[in-house]
Structures are given as structure tokens and as C-alpha cells.
Amino acid sequence: xxxxxxxxxxxxxxxxxxxxxxxxxxxxxxxxxxxxxxxxxxxxxxxxxxxxxxxxxxxxxxxxxxxxxxxxxxxxxxxxxxxxxxxxxxx
Numbered sequence: 555x556x557x558x559x560x561x562x563x564x565x566x567x568x569x570x571x572x573x574x575x576x577x578x579x580x581x582x583x584x585x586x587x588x589x590x591x592x593x594x595x596x597x598x599x600x601x602x603x604x605x606x607x608x609x610x611x612x613x614x615x616x617x618x619x620x621x622x623x624x625x626x627x628x629x630x631x632x633x634x635x636x637x638x639x640x641x642x643x644x645x
Contacts (some may be wrong), residue, residue: 567591571629573621576600581634588631597622597633 557574564570564583572580572593579599583591600621604613622633 564591564593567629569627569629571626571631576603576621577606578603582616584632594632595631595633597635600633 557572557577560572560577560580565573567583567590568584568593571591573595576595579595579597579602581594581596584594585591601610601613601617604617607613608616624630
């Protein structure tokens with residue numbers, strides 16, 4: 555889903571942080587009691603997207619430093635490492 559459509563869909567969540575180059579890794583929204591909703595991304599898919607523009611090592615370094623290592627407030631997105639052995643499979 556294009557970034558603009560994500561912003562429109564989740565417009566009710568003021569301050570939600572969405573990454574403009576990682577739409578393909580977007581999984582959904584996380585909710586916790588007493589906390590603001592945050593965007594959730596598939597970490598492996600995010601790395602695959604970054605690797606399209608740079609090599610695997612550069613993509614990992616960029617991801618770790620510029621994305622995963624960046625705090626942008628209470629609505630900083632989460633990156634989920636999916637365990638394929640235990641992950642729920644949708645039909």
C-alpha cells in the first residue's frame with residue numbers, strides 16, 4: 555500500500571510514524587494499554603527492500619544505525635523478527 559494510503563487509513567492516530575521507503579514491509583499497528591499505537595514492520599522484508607538499493611552489508615548497517623537505532627518518540631515503529639516455525643499462518 556502506498557505511503558499516502560497508509561497515512562489516510564491511519565489518520566486517526568496523530569503522530570504515527572510511517573517510513574516512506576518501507577511500505578512493502580508494513581504489517582499493521584500495535585496497541586498497548588496506556589500507550590499510543592505504533593506502526594509495525596517486518597524486519598526481514600525491510601532489509602530486503604533496502605538491499606535493492608545497496609548490498610546486504612550496507613543495508614544491514616543502514617538499517618541498524620538509521621532506522622532501528624533511531625528513536626523518534628513514543629510512536630517509534632516496531633520491527634518484528636518473524637519466526638516462521640511459530641508464526642500464525644493466515645489461510
